[in-house]
Amino acid sequence: MCSPWVWPLQLLQEEGLSSALPDWLCQFLHSWWLLLPLIMLLVVAAFIVAFVLLLYMVSPLISPKPLKLNGAHVVVTGGSSGIGKCIAIECYKQGAFITLVARDENKLLQAKKEIEKHAINDKQIVLCISVDVSKEYGQVESVIKQAQEKLGPVDMLVNCAGITVAAKFEEVEVDCFKRLMEVNYLGSVYPTRAVIPTMKERRMGRIVFVSSQAGQLGLFGYTAYSPSKFALRGLAESLQMEIKPYNIYVTVAYPPDTDTPGLAEENKTKPLETKLISETSCLCQPEQVAKVIVKDAVQGNFNSSVGPDGYMLSALTCGMSPVTSITEGLQQIVTMGLFRTIALFYLGSFDSIVRRCMMQREQLKKPDKTE
Ligand SMILES: NC(=O)C1=CN([C@@H]2O[C@H](COP(=O)(O)OP(=O)(O)OC[C@H]3O[C@@H](n4cnc5c(N)ncnc54)[C@H](OP(=O)(O)O)[C@@H]3O)[C@@H](O)[C@H]2O)C=CC1
Ligand SMILES: CCCCCCCCCCCCCCCC(=O)[C@@H](N)CO
Secondary structure, three states: OOOOOOHHHHHHHHOOOHHHOOHHHHHHHHHHHHOHHHHHHHHHHHHHHHHHHHHHHHHHHHOOOOOOOOOOEEEEEOOOOHHHHHHHHHHHHOOOEEEEEEOOHHHHHHHHHHHHOOOOOOOOOEEEEEOOOOOOHHHHHHHHHHHHHHHOOOOEEEEOOOOOOOEOHHHOOHHHHHHHHHHHHHHHHHHHHHHHHHHHHHOOEEEEEEOOHHHOOOOOOEOOHHHHHHHHHHHHHHHHHHHHHHOEEEEEEEOOOEOOHHHHHHHOOOOHHHHHHHOOOOOEOHHHHHHHHHHHHHHOOOEEEOHHHHHHHHHHOOOOOOOOOHHHHHHHHHHHHHHHHHHHHHHHHHHHHHHHHHHHHHHHHHHHHHO
């Protein structure tokens, strides 16, 4: 009859039930239990395949329709210089109408001339409006109204106006903490607040926040800057949940060091530690960064990063941020542990940079003291 070593059958035998079972059933149970690991494997594999298929079936619900830039109205704050200017050029090259927002009127006019060289038709317009995006909501709102009257409702808003301070915590002027929050955070809240009602009415639109890799991890020298960039992520996640049903998509960009007038200015006073740590990530050209940001915004991707370390940082710090493609979600699931392992090595090397710089400084101080 049945083999005695198959435990469920043994159980049946002990209960005196095995004799009640026909031989063929005993045979079947015997071989079935031997095949159990294989069957379990197949079931698990089937579940995974079904899960992935299901995800792909609902993926059109997750990824939005791309925005057509041709004829669209794009507002770029901080559009007179660096990354913002390159974003404006990139959109202009694809047929968009542009509103540039910044403070300095001369810089605005200069940028306008440069952008206009990239026209693809003779209807395109570059409008310049001078305002400080961080000061008063009323001012920003009237600037947006003005832009909408001239070039129609805003299809895409790029919040790129921003300033940086890189210095040790106790060396940062106390007012600076406030100023950075005002320009980098409130300066993104105000224009966004001004365009959202119309976008909701039209059930379309894109909002871009230009954060930074320093908005994904805290670094030596960025105690004032990083929090203002982290704040954008919180704003973006909350806002995205509210406006997704209205077909409006939010993109947060996390560029690495980018070769712009802003960076040149920052480098003048940057602590050595910040310089050395930042060199871990590549130095990018603003044209390259702008291209990636515009592509991601058009596609409605929540996350936008540049380069291999940008990719790793974004996967590692994805937290509860929304996903806009199945592939992105699967990649995060698979790579999280590996990237955390790599990150621990990076953190170790950052700590040793900080320690070495401190030791060097102390050695430089010593001879002074003995004199
Ligand atoms: N360059 C880099 O390494 C990186 C930059 N970033 C971020 O990208 C954004 C652009 O940086 P980048 O191109 O280097 O900067 P730039 O300094 O080259 O340009 C900054 C732009 O913002 C405008 N701006 C600054 N303050 C205000 C304000 N209060 N109101 C209105 N406009 C303002 C400036 O014009 P004006 O002064 O005339 O107002 C200018 O057009 C910033 O948010 C920055 O934090 C992120 C990661 C890396
Ligand atoms: C898996 C883990 C990967 C870890 C990679 C870590 C790389 C850290 C580099 C951080 C560079 C910060 C640049 C900030 C640029 C900026 O915002 C200012 N220049 C603005 O002017």
